[in-house]
Amino acid sequence: MGRYIIKRLLQGIPLLFFISIILFVLMMNMGDPVATMGGRRVTRASDYERLRRQLGLDKPIYTQYLYWLIGNDWTKTDVDGDGIAETPGTRRGVLRGDFGVSLVTRKPVLQVIGERLPNTLILMLASEFVIIVGSLLVGVYSALRQYSVLDHIVTAFSFIGYSMPIFFIALLSMYVFGVLFKRWGLPYLPTVGMFDPQAGKTAAQVLWHMVLPVLSISIISFAAYSRYIRSTMLEVLGQDYIRTARAKGLPRREVVYVHALKNASLPIVTVVGLDLPLLLGGAVVTERIFAWPGMGRLFLDHVSRSDLPVVMGILMMIATAVVVFQILTDIVYAWLDPRIRYEK
Amino acid sequence: MQTSSQPTPVMLLPADELETPPLSPGQLAWRRFRRHKMALFGAVVLILLFVYAFGGALIFPESYANYTDTSLRLSPPSAKHPFGTDTIGRDVLARTIYGGQISLIIGLLAVSIESLIGILVGALAGYYGGFLDSLLMRITEAMLNIPEIFLLIVMAKFFGGRIPEIHLLGRVFSGSVIVIVVIIGLTSWMYLARIVRAEFLSIKENEFVLAARATGTSNFEIIFRHILPNSIAPIIVSATLGVANAILAEAYISFLGLGVQPPTATWGNMLDGANNYLESAPWLWFFPGLLILLTVLSINFLGDGLRDAFDPHSRAV
Numbered sequence: 032m033g034r035y036i037i038k039r040l041l042q043g044i045p046l047l048f049f050i051s052i053i054l055f056v057l058m059m060n061m062g063d064p065v066a067t068m069g070g071r072r073v074t075r076a077s078d079y080e081r082l083r084r085q086l087g088l089d090k091p092i093y094t095q096y097l098y099w100l101i102g103n104d105w106t107k108t109d110v111d112g113d114g115i116a117e118t119p120g121t122r123r124g125v126l127r128g129d130f131g132v133s134l135v136t137r138k139p140v141l142q143v144i145g146e147r148l149p150n151t152l153i154l155m156l157a158s159e160f161v162i163i164v165g166s167l168l169v170g171v172y173s174a175l176r177q178y179s180v181l182d183h184i185v186t187a188f189s190f191i192g193y194s195m196p197i198f199f200i201a202l203l204s205m206y207v208f209g210v211l212f213k214r215w216g217l218p219y220l221p222t223v224g225m226f227d228p229q230a231g232k233t234a235a236q237v238l239w240h241m242v243l244p245v246l247s248i249s250i251i252s253f254a255a256y257s258r259y260i261r262s263t264m265l266e267v268l269g270q271d272y273i274r275t276a277r278a279k280g281l282p283r284r285e286v287v288y289v290h291a292l293k294n295a296s297l298p299i300v301t302v303v304g305l306d307l308p309l310l311l312g313g314a315v316v317t318e319r320i321f322a323w324p325g326m327g328r329l330f331l332d333h334v335s336r337s338d339l340p341v342v343m344g345i346l347m348m349i350a351t352a353v354v355v356f357q358i359l360t361d362i363v364y365a366w367l368d369p370r371i372r373y374e375k
Numbered sequence: 376m377q378t379s380s381q382p383t384p385v386m387l388l389p390a391d392e393l394e395t396p397p398l399s400p401g402q403l404a405w406r407r408f409r410r411h412k413m414a415l416f417g418a419v420v421l422i423l424l425f426v427y428a429f430g431g432a433l434i435f436p437e438s439y440a441n442y443t444d445t446s447l448r449l450s451p452p453s454a455k456h457p458f459g460t461d462t463i464g465r466d467v468l469a470r471t472i473y474g475g476q477i478s479l480i481i482g483l484l485a486v487s488i489e490s491l492i493g494i495l496v497g498a499l500a501g502y503y504g505g506f507l508d509s510l511l512m513r514i515t516e517a518m519l520n521i522p523e524i525f526l527l528i529v530m531a532k533f534f535g536g537r538i539p540e541i542h543l544l545g546r547v548f549s550g551s552v553i554v555i556v557v558i559i560g561l562t563s564w565m566y567l568a569r570i571v572r573a574e575f576l577s578i579k580e581n582e583f584v585l586a587a588r589a590t591g592t593s594n595f596e597i598i599f600r601h602i603l604p605n606s607i608a609p610i611i612v613s614a615t616l617g618v619a620n621a622i623l624a625e626a627y628i629s630f631l632g633l634g635v636q637p638p639t640a641t642w643g644n645m646l647d648g649a650n651n652y653l654e655s656a657p658w659l660w661f662f663p664g665l666l667i668l669l670t671v672l673s674i675n676f677l678g679d680g681l682r683d684a685f686d687p688h689s690r691a692v
Contacts, residue, residue, distance in 0.1 A: 049517040060533045190413075194672040196623055198630050199664035202650060210654045222653065308522075315524050316627055320650050331631065334528055346525055353520045 036362060043354040050350045051125075054343060055096050062337040064088070064134045084109065086134065099131065099343065100124050125347070131340035135333060140344040144326065150225065151318070151325035155310045157241060158248040163303065165253050170260025171292065174268065185257055192254030201247040201320045208243060223322040244321045252306065259302060264295040297368050304360030308352040407684040414680020417673035424670055428475030435469040441638045442466070449656045459658035461645070471662050474640035477548075478622055479670070481556055481641065485621035488560025489567060490614050496564065497571025498598050502579060512572070515565045523562050524627055530558040531633040549639040559624045567613050574606035608685035612678055619674035626667050642667045 065082045083089045087098060087108065103120030123129035130140035173182035205222040212219035220243050221227070226236035267273065268291055276286045315327035322328075326345060333341040398406070408414060448464040450456060458467035500511040518526070534554045541548045578584065579602060587597050622642075628634040629643025637644060642663040649660035 046513065046517060046520065049513060050520055053514075053517055054521070054529070057529050057533050061529070062532060190675060191668075191672060194619070194668060194675050196626055196664065196667055196671070198627070198646060198650075199660075199668055202646075202653060202660050202664060205650075205653055206657055210657075311522065315528070316630065319631065330525070331528070334532060337532075342529070346521060346529075349522060349525065350520045353522075 032362075032365070036358070039358045039361070043358065047347070047350060047354060051100070051343075051347060052096070054346050055099065056092070058339050058343060059092055061334070061339065061342070064337040064339065098122055098124070099340075101126055102129060130344040130347075133333070133341045134338045135336050135341070140340045143341055144329070144344055144348065147324060147326045147329045150323065151311065151314050151327065153237070154241060154244055154248070154317075154323060154325060155307070155314065158245045158252075159303065159307060159310065161245055161249040162252050162256055163299070165249065166256035166260055167292075167296070169253075170257040171264055171287070171295075173257070174261045174264035174295075175287065177265065182261075185254065185261070189254035189258040192250055192252075195251055197247060197251055197316050198320055200250055201244070201317060204243055204247055205320075225324055244317055244323060248310070248317055256299070256302065260295065260299060263298050264291065267291045267295040297364070300363055300367060301360055304356050304363065308349060308356050311349050311352065404684040408680050411680035411683055413676045414683075417676030417680065420669060420673040421677060424475065424666070424673070425479065428472055428479055431469075431472035432476065435466075435472060437473055439466065439469050441640075449652065449659075451656070452658055458662045459656065461659055462648070462652070462656075467645070467658060467662055470640040470645055471642065471666055474642045474645055474663065475666060477552060477635065477639060477641045478625060478643065478667070481552065481559070481625045481635075482618040482622040482670075484556045485559035485563070485624075486614050486617040488557065489564045489617055489621070490610065492560065493564035493567030493613075494571050494603070494610065497568040498575055498603065500568070501572035501575025502594070502598050502602065508572075511568070515568050518562070519565045523624065526562040527558055527624060527628050528631065528633060530561060531555070531628055534558060549636045551634065551636045552639060555625055555628065555634050558628075559621045563617060563620060563624070567610065567617065570609050570613055571606060574609060575602055578602045578605050612682045612685060615674060615681055616678040619671045619678070622667065622670055622674075 065079055065086070065088065080089075087095060087103070090098070098120070099122075102122040102124030104123060105120070107116040107119050109116045109118070122131060125131075128141075130144075132139055133143050136143060169181075169185055173179070173185050176182060208220045209222035210219075221240050222243060225240050226232045227240075230236050268287075273286060273291055276290050277283075281290075311326065314323075314325055315330060317323070318325045318327035319331060330342065330345050333345075443463045443465055446464065448460060448462055450460045450464075452459045456466050456468065458471065461467055461470070496511050496515065500508040531554065534557065540550055541553065575598075584597060584601060587601050592601070625634060625641060626643035626646065629641055630646045632644075632647050635641045635644050645663040646660050649656075649663075652659050
């Protein structure tokens with residue numbers, strides 16, 4: 032097992048290199064970060080040149096990539112434009128944990144992302160929790176009562192949920208629970224932001240503001256998950272060992288919730304493990320609609336200002352999360368299901 | 376089987392050999408498809424949506440869809456404007472018709488590009504194997520590791536704002552339509568490539584491929600005339616579902632304001648900024664959103680039915 036993990040990690044590293052190169056090439060045409068820097072003032076041509084030089088944007092793409100990757104503190108760069116490289120570099124490179132400095136805010140990238148990451152994570156983890164608990168309940172119920180009314184409703188619902196664009200369900204739920212409820216004099220939910228500025232950022236406020244985004248995200252995946260649990264549960268319930276358990280007189284409750292559910296929930300681990308990092312991506316649109324100050328919005332803001340270090344930082348973080356979660360999923364799966372033996 | 380020159384022996388055949396002629400694979404697939412009620416429903420709704428988008432153009436001219444009347448801005452649905460008007464007084468009904476055309480065309484064109492790349496990559500990797508296979512599959516894997524929406528945003532910036540307007544059939548389209556089609560195609564071929572590769576890996580071991588090779592058939596011909604037609608079923612299913620994903624991708628990227636640029640309408644860019652009018656003008660986002668949902672839903676039903684029809688063993692969950 033240990034060797035398998037090491038092997039998988041070693042495979043993941045070149046993959047991440049590859050991703051970083053593809054992304055870096057794509058970044059080169061994102062627009063001119065210096066152009067949006069001056070703000071109201073028009074930048075003079077000489078200042079423009081100087082800024083590009085100071086930011087290292089005048090270098091060819093492979094040099095920029097190299098500096099991004101391993102830093103430039105081992106070499107000297109030309110900052111004042113006299114053709115002689117005299118100023119020692121200060122960047123340490125991604126490999127040594129330095130993602131550079133945001134071109135927009137001049138703050139370290141890790142700090143910029145770190146400020147927003149927790150906001151995205153609480154949204155995502157809460158959604159994932161709702162999805163798993165809800166779909167386990169409904170999935171097991173519809174497996175035990177196959178072809179019942181609820182089972183049919185869930186089936187129809189799963190197709191709609193699967194086809195639903197997140198912005199539509201988000202706008203719809205905002206309209207119903209935010210606007211119509213307010214109009215009808217019912218207690219209504221807040222539609223935008225993370226907390227009421229007047230009440231301050233308290234846990235209750237954040238929870239209250241989280242309801243609608245979590246609801247929207249959950250509805251999309253919930254239906255598909257419960258269908259999935261239903262089918263694995265049905266499969267397991269038809270197996271011999273369940274019949275044996277029943278035959279030896281175990282109570283039905285124990286057969287279903289201990290013997291069957293344990294094995295039926297195994298494949299869910301895979302789905303959850305592969306979906307979790309992708310939820311970060313789904314956050315882009317959700318956070319935009321609900322004005323949630325998370326990573327998705329950070330990404331959009333900085334893409335529009337061609338802030339390469341931050342955009343690269345976010346993308347590499349997500350790509351790394353995807354790779355790591357794939358490995359973790361395989362490990363957890365093998366640990367849960369002793370039948371699986373990975374080759375050394 | 377008797378030849379037609381000897382008609383009499385057929386009459387003499389015992390009754391049990393006079394059964395119905397064997398069905399072709401296509402007929403069998405159609406029989407299975409017909410039983411799939413939801414897929415038929417999806418196909419019908421999809422046809423209606425096409426009639427809506429392309430037939431509606433006969434009733435409302437495009438100039439009407441782009442006609443702005445600021446005195447009528449944000450007026451609620453009425454007899455004259457059944458879906459209301461948008462922020463600068465354009466008729467939402469007419470715009471959903473013309474937006475539907477663009478959205479559906481983008482879906483179909485993007486899938487053509489997606490299929491082209493996916494089939495090519497999958498076929499080359501699966502057929503030749505070795506170094507080419509590992510190189511192509513590493514690229515596929517790398518692309519799969521970045522959520523599609525991020526790739527779309529980055530590519531929209533990469534290709535954005537450089538293609539001039541297109542004049543076609545007497546109409547003017549924003550050049551961003553082409554950009555969106557290309558970037559959706561470029562970011563969605565990976566699953567198809569994997570499916571095609573897997574098909575090629577198993578089919579190329581068959582004897583008929585060996586026979587083709589033994590008779591000196593060129594690799595090109597083996598790939599495209601012998602193996603590819605045998606793996607067409609999963610490709611069709613995947614491409615059908617791909618149309619739904621492409622329409623969704625267009626909607627997402629246009630919703631973020633990075634997609635097709637106005638005045639060319641799409642269902643996606645009609646939603647851009649609509650959340651600012653959540654309370655005052657729900658018709659702005661409700662109708663385009665509903666149309667997207669209906670389209671994607673019926674394509675998914677259709678794809679599901681096709682999957683069952685082509686391959687009765689692989690029932691979807």
